Amino acid sequence: MPDKGQLDWPETGPLAVLRLEGICKAFGPVHALEDVTFDVLPGRVHGLVGENGAGKSTLVQIVTGLAQPDSGRVLLAGQPVRFRTPIEARAAGVAAVYQDPKLFPHMSVAENIALGAYPTLPIGVINRKAMHTTAAELLRRLGSDIDPRALVAGLSYAEHQFVEIARALSADVRVLILDEPTSALTPAEAERLFGVVRTLRDRGTAIILISHRLEEITAVCDDITVLRDRRHVATMPAAEVDRASLVQMMVGRPLETLFTRRATPALGEETLRVETLSLAGVFADVSFSVRAGEIVGMGGLVGAGRSEIAQTLFGVTPPSSGRVFLRGREVHPRSPGQMLAQGLAYLPEDRDRDGLIMPETITHNITLPIVRTLARWSFVDSARERRLAEDASATYRVLTPSVEQIVSSLSGGNRQKVAFAKWLTNDPAALILDEPTHGIDIGSKAQVHEMIAQLAGEGLAVLLISSDLPELIAMSDRILVIAEGALVGEFSHAEATQEKVMMAAAQQGARARP
Amino acid sequence: MSASDEAAVADRKGSRPLIAFVLRLREAGVLVFLAALGTLFAVLTHTFLTTQNLTTVASSAAILAIAACAQAVVLLTRNLDVSVGSMMGFAAYLTADFAANHPAVAPWQLVLIPLAIGAALGAINGLLVAYGKVPALIATLGTMSLYRGLTYVYAHGREVTSSRLPPWMLTSVDARIAGVPLLVAAAIAIVLAVWVFLQYFPWGRRIYAVGSNPLAAFYFGLRAERVVLLAYVLCGVLCGAAGLLYAARVGTVTVVLASGWEMSSLAAAVIGGVSVSGGAGSVIGAALGAVVLATIDNGLVLLAVPEFWRMFIQGVAIVAAVAADAVIASGIRASLRTRGAR
Numbered sequence: 001m002p003d004k005g006q007l008d009w010p011e012t013g014p015l016a017v018l019r020l021e022g023i024c025k026a027f028g029p030v031h032a033l034e035d036v037t038f039d040v041l042p043g044r045v046h047g048l049v050g051e052n053g054a055g056k057s058t059l060v061q062i063v064t065g066l067a068q069p070d071s072g073r074v075l076l077a078g079q080p081v082r083f084r085t086p087i088e089a090r091a092a093g094v095a096a097v098y099q100d101p102k103l104f105p106h107m108s109v110a111e112n113i114a115l116g117a118y119p120t121l122p123i124g125v126i127n128r129k130a131m132h133t134t135a136a137e138l139l140r141r142l143g144s145d146i147d148p149r150a151l152v153a154g155l156s157y158a159e160h161q162f163v164e165i166a167r168a169l170s171a172d173v174r175v176l177i178l179d180e181p182t183s184a185l186t187p188a189e190a191e192r193l194f195g196v197v198r199t200l201r202d203r204g205t206a207i208i209l210i211s212h213r214l215e216e217i218t219a220v221c222d223d224i225t226v227l228r229d230r231r232h233v234a235t236m237p238a239a240e241v242d243r244a245s246l247v248q249m250m251v252g253r254p255l256e257t258l259f260t261r262r263a264t265p266a267l268g269e270e271t272l273r274v275e276t277l278s279l280a281g282v283f284a285d286v287s288f289s290v291r292a293g294e295i296v297g298m299g300g301l302v303g304a305g306r307s308e309i310a311q312t313l314f315g316v317t318p319p320s321s322g323r324v325f326l327r328g329r330e331v332h333p334r335s336p337g338q339m340l341a342q343g344l345a346y347l348p349e350d351r352d353r354d355g356l357i358m359p360e361t362i363t364h365n366i367t368l369p370i371v372r373t374l375a376r377w378s379f380v381d382s383a384r385e386r387r388l389a390e391d392a393s394a395t396y397r398v399l400t401p402s403v404e405q406i407v408s409s410l411s412g413g414n415r416q417k418v419a420f421a422k423w424l425t426n427d428p429a430a431l432i433l434d435e436p437t438h439g440i441d442i443g444s445k446a447q448v449h450e451m452i453a454q455l456a457g458e459g460l461a462v463l464l465i466s467s468d469l470p471e472l473i474a475m476s477d478r479i480l481v482i483a484e485g486a487l488v489g490e491f492s493h494a495e496a497t498q499e500k501v502m503m504a505a506a507q508q509g510a511r512a513r514p
Numbered sequence: 515m516s517a518s519d520e521a522a523v524a525d526r527k528g529s530r531p532l533i534a535f536v537l538r539l540r541e542a543g544v545l546v547f548l549a550a551l552g553t554l555f556a557v558l559t560h561t562f563l564t565t566q567n568l569t570t571v572a573s574s575a576a577i578l579a580i581a582a583c584a585q586a587v588v589l590l591t592r593n594l595d596v597s598v599g600s601m602m603g604f605a606a607y608l609t610a611d612f613a614a615n616h617p618a619v620a621p622w623q624l625v626l627i628p629l630a631i632g633a634a635l636g637a638i639n640g641l642l643v644a645y646g647k648v649p650a651l652i653a654t655l656g657t658m659s660l661y662r663g664l665t666y667v668y669a670h671g672r673e674v675t676s677s678r679l680p681p682w683m684l685t686s687v688d689a690r691i692a693g694v695p696l697l698v699a700a701a702i703a704i705v706l707a708v709w710v711f712l713q714y715f716p717w718g719r720r721i722y723a724v725g726s727n728p729l730a731a732f733y734f735g736l737r738a739e740r741v742v743l744l745a746y747v748l749c750g751v752l753c754g755a756a757g758l759l760y761a762a763r764v765g766t767v768t769v770v771l772a773s774g775w776e777m778s779s780l781a782a783a784v785i786g787g788v789s790v791s792g793g794a795g796s797v798i799g800a801a802l803g804a805v806v807l808a809t810i811d812n813g814l815v816l817l818a819v820p821e822f823w824r825m826f827i828q829g830v831a832i833v834a835a836v837a838a839d840a841v842i843a844s845g846i847r848a849s850l851r852t853r854g855a856r
Binding site: 065066085086087088089090098102103104105106107111115116118120124125126128153 | 714715716719720722723725726727729730731732733734735736737793794845846
């Protein structure tokens with residue numbers, strides 16, 4: 001029986017304070033939510049879990065008026081609502097607190113709380129006294145002694161979070177959404193936050209808690225909703241599930257492309273070796289190695305520190321301690337140019353912003369890393385440049401009428417191929433791919449997978465960072481799992497399952513961060 | 515020690531009182547600099563600290579103070595307006611021309627003309643930047659030429675001489691209220707009114723909020739476009755007022771009136787502690803920045819320093835102010851960064 005998201009309540013049970021009915025949302029061709037339906041009850045903490053990209057953030061945006069659903073309805077206490085802005089949502093009693101507090105640093109705490117709805121005196125002047133009293137009162141309810149007159153720029157991270165919650169409470173809040181509220185709090189701060197959550201719940205507020213820490217979800221929540229692959233999977237009372245079955249519901253997404261695994265890879269020498277690499281406050285004591293011809297996958301949740309590890313290896317943010325060896329020689333990552341010269345290439349996650357120069361031609365993008373070697377009498381030999389670009393785009397199957405095409409006019413998949421061509425014209429020994437198939441269509445995905453396998457077959461050492469579990473498991477010879485800045489698990493291709501990787505990635509207490 | 519006390523102590527850890535302190539200090543810094551400058555000139559010359567000379571300084575600072583205030587309102591939203599001088603010139607010429615052709619017009623009616631022109635020109639800037647998403651520098655660089663060009667076309671090479679203007683227009687700026695020139699009193703009143711609006715009214719606070727953290731404004735649900743449009747309209751209105759006062763002060767209104775004022779207004783605002791990265795500073799600071807520039811000008815004249823040093827010293831003051839601002843702004847950015855890098 002398909003689960004329609006209603007909780008099993010007796011006839012006398014409370015009416016859902018928030019009901020989502022058949023919510024669909026697409027951003028361009030990319031579907032973000034498909035037919036999501038579930039209820040949130042008053043006086044309960046409702047956990048919302050799912051893999052990276054399952055649709056949690058989009059759901060929050062729709063409920064708070066930051067995005068509009070393409071179809072489907074949001075009902076607040078039985079009434080259909082359609083908020084145009086978060087201010088309207090807040091006025092109706094729906095407010096969200098985000099992972100990174102979104103505050104105005106130059107303004108006082110009281111103003112940050114009052115901004116949407118200032119108390120005013122007759123001619124429209126702000127009633128500062130009322131504003132400060134209200135702010136102090138809200139903060140006191142949260143058990144915080146922050147001075148309402150203090151500037152936000154001077155506050156600590158935990159204080160930011162409390163100011164945001166106070167702001168959410170300032171409109172008589174009926175549904176409070178907390179999006180990964182504890183990801184940067186210490187255990188003591190998190191415990192204080194949950195104390196506040198319980199108090200609010202006991203007063204009848206519905207709380208939607210999004211967290212990747214499953215211990216937190218099972219400990220704090222009364223009900224749990226699982227999203228997978230942009231769809232609703234189940235909504236049930238927390239008492240009925242344990243962590244293992246939650247993980248089972250979150251994963252198990254089929255691989256979208258027909259991926260044929262290459263034959264047993266022929267592994268060569270150790271190409272990249274990392275020893276107790278640390279970056280203060282971000283990740284610590286990460287050690288691993290990648291051999292020539294090997295694809296090593298790196299799994300974990302968004303924000304676990306995977307991209308940061310890759311960027312440190314590539315010299316973007318030099319490490320605070322640890323050693324890196326390339327082809328047996330120790331290197332000291334200081335800048336991308338230097339690492340590229342040493343034979344390490346990196347394809348960043350956000351290729352449109354970090355990986356490619358959008359308004360330039362394919363040729364200029366591909367030859368940029370090696371343009372110095374193309375120079376004759378310090379002028380670029382443009383015929384040679386073009387020849388090289390044409391060869392590279394043929395090799396990586398960039399679909400384009402001409403290499404003089406502007407990169408921004410290409411599709412996502414073709415841009416990714418240009419990015420490959422760009423970093424591989426230099427013949428690196430090791431390649432780090434950061435979410436190489438994120439946001440590209442299925443057909444191009446298959447081609448990117450094939451290309452990665454081919455490159456490894458040619459003897460390149462590949463470190464593949466991916467949040468797409470089926471892809472990660474299918475592509476990798478070995479899988480490393482990063483959680484909260486530490487290496488927490490390693491699986492061979494044979495032993496890796498989506499459940500095992502997700503379970504390792506969602507564990508708490510690994511924190512390497514201070 | 516109770517549990518909540520412990521929590522409070524834990525809360526305090528990692529807080530950054532220094533940045534908050536520096537932020538509150540912005541205008542105080544300008545005042546200290548102004549006092550130092552005044553002391554320097556008072557020691558070096560005998561004439562600087564006379565009532566007559568100080569009145570001269572105040573009069574020459576007055577119009578620039580309004581223009582700097584206009585620029586500041588836009589800077590606060592993390593934008594920029596380089597058409598300030600052109601808007602002043604356009605409003606001044608059209609108003610003077612109208613007054614010359616309609617000598618019977620009542621003063622209060624005449625005053626409305628430059629304000630309305632300024633509002634319209636500012637609205638064009640605001641629509642281009644806020645809704646057209648054209649970068650502020652490019653959009654207003656374009657309208658700078660556009661507005662000045664329109665003034666040339668309209669004037670057709672003519673100028674409005676003081677003899678054609680209604681006499682009340684010329685005498686009123688020199689009138690004194692309790693010893694204070696009307697020009698100075700008007701500037702003070704305008705700057706204070708804008709300050710009160712920005713400080714004590716919800717729309718004024720939104721101008722600060724949008725510049726302080728645009729991302730937060732988006733998640734908060736503020737319609738940043740409307741706020742930016744409002745800032746540009748207000749900037750235009752203030753330029754209209756400044757243009758009218760300028761016309762009345764010089765008497766003969768030419769098409770090049772207030773050329774280059776986009777730079778002086780920017781300089782005054784920045785020296786006065788208005789941040790080019792938005793959200794910080796005040797129009798009072800910007801007005802004080804105008805006084806600093808006028809004081810430097812005046813002091814250099816009294817010291818008989820050659821004219822070309824003026825620009826050099828003004829440049830040094832701007833670079834120093836921008837450098838200080840950059841340091842503070844990077845502190846603010848650090849305060850917004852989360853503990854766990856993303």
